[in-house]
Amino acid sequence: MNEMQPEHLKSVGLKSTLPRLKILDIFKNGQERHMSAEDVYQLLRDGGENVGLATVYRVLTQFEQAGLLVRHNFEGGKSVFELNEGTHHDHIVCLQCGHVEEFYDNAIESRQKKIAAELHFTIHDHSLQIYGDCTKTKCPHRH
Amino acid sequence: MNEMQPEHLKSVGLKSTLPRLKILDIFKNGQERHMSAEDVYQLLRDGGENVGLATVYRVLTQFEQAGLLVRHNFEGGKSVFELNEGTHHDHIVCLQCGHVEEFYDNAIESRQKKIAAELHFTIHDHSLQIYGDCTKTKCPHRH
DNA sequence: TTGCGAACGATAATCATTCTCATTTGCGTG
DNA sequence: CACGCAAATGAGAATGATTATCGTTCGCAA
Numbered sequence: 632m633n634e635m636q637p638e639h640l641k642s643v644g645l646k647s648t649l650p651r652l653k654i655l656d657i658f659k660n661g662q663e664r665h666m667s668a669e670d671v672y673q674l675l676r677d678g679g680e681n682v683g684l685a686t687v688y689r690v691l692t693q694f695e696q697a698g699l700l701v702r703h704n705f706e707g708g709k710s711v712f713e714l715n716e717g718t719h720h721d722h723i724v725c726l727q728c729g730h731v732e733e734f735y736d737n738a739i740e741s742r743q744k745k746i747a748a749e750l751h752f753t754i755h756d757h758s759l760q761i762y763g764d765c766t767k768t769k770c771p772h773r774h
Numbered sequence: 775m776n777e778m779q780p781e782h783l784k785s786v787g788l789k790s791t792l793p794r795l796k797i798l799d800i801f802k803n804g805q806e807r808h809m810s811a812e813d814v815y816q817l818l819r820d821g822g823e824n825v826g827l828a829t830v831y832r833v834l835t836q837f838e839q840a841g842l843l844v845r846h847n848f849e850g851g852k853s854v855f856e857l858n859e860g861t862h863h864d865h866i867v868c869l870q871c872g873h874v875e876e877f878y879d880n881a882i883e884s885r886q887k888k889i890a891a892e893l894h895f896t897i898h899d900h901s902l903q904i905y906g907d908c909t910k911t912k913c914p915h916r917h
Numbered sequence: 918t919t920g921c922g923a924a925c926g927a928t929a930a931t932c933a934t935t936c937t938c939a940t941t942t943g944c945g946t947g
Numbered sequence: 948c949a950c951g952c953a954a955a956t957g958a959g960a961a962t963g964a965t966t967a968t969c970g971t972t973c974g975c976a977a
Contacts (some may be wrong), residue, residue: 646942646943646944648943648956650956652789657820670904682956683956684934685959717845723893732893738887739886742879743882747904747906750907755907757903757905758891758902758905759901760790760902761898762899762901790974791973812964824926826927828926828927829924829926831964833924835965852964873934911918920969920975920977925971925973926969928969933962936959936974937960938956938957938958940955941956942952942953942956943952944951944953945950945952946951947948
């Protein structure tokens with residue numbers, strides 16, 4: 632399983648090219664769930680692929696628009712992407728090691744809807760990150 | 775009232791220089807509550823001040839570290855700052871006109887604490903923005 | 918006032934990201 | 948299966964935000 636699926640790309644209106652297939656594969660079968668353009672570029676390089684950084688940026692943006700990936704703007708100035716598996720969630724990020732955990736809280740979601748309504752806003756989307764130290768978990772920076 | 779207060783700068787360990795006083799004044803007495811470095815720079819220029827953009831960035835960062843200002847990273851790639859008045863709040867941003875409203879929700883705050891605890895994180899801070907259209911309010915882009 | 922280190926202004930440098938453009942490639946046709 | 952062309956790519960230039968460098972100036976204590 633976990634083969635690359637050209638049909639998947641076609642179904643969202645993108646022709647299946649080698650860079651696109653490789654990048655999608657990295658997100659589907661790679662170790663890291665959250666990756667920046669530079670991260671993906673390095674993985675491609677490490678895998679011996681000759682893919683330009685510009686292409687990585689282009690493809691990530693296309694995948695985002697196609698709904699295959701979700702883009703996040705965590706602190707640190709660079710965008711990170713993750714596979715869009717349909718389930719919305721927010722993130723808690725370790726400032727020490729960069730480790731990211733996901734969570735979903737119904738109460739928070741509904742409060743947001745309520746607040747937007749009260750302020751007469753039509754919600755487009757929202758962005759919630761908690762930053763801290765994962766002092767007691769599998770934080771990679773402690774071994 | 776609303777005079778510039780050199781003592782305020784001294785009290786946070788910064789010597790009172792003209793650029794710092796002017797910038798603090800802009801935040802205390804200006805129209806806009808949320809401003810980017812470029813915004814502040816333009817206001818200084820419009821006011822006939824000869825202040826370098828580099829200085830604006832330096833001062834904003836110093837003010838942030840001193841706790842006078844709070845930095846936010848909204849969508850759009852540039853940092854915006856606002857006066858730190860001690861009261862934490864989150865933001866809802868209009869994607870049409872950039873208008874920002876602030877809100878505070880106790881339920882959301884406490885849920886976040888709970889979630890961080892469950893995931894064994896020590897919260898440093900958090901960042902919550904709702905993005906949408908302020909279709910029914912004083913959105914500047916509709917007159 | 919004098920002196921020195923901190924702060925400044927101009928500008929070069931850096932970082933992430935996007936754009937340009939000549940070359941290559943995916944893919945439907947004949 | 949070769950052909951042709953538009954779409955996609957790669958290399959590198961360009962951009963926008965922010966930071967670093969450096970010679971000059973300024974705040975402030977002696």
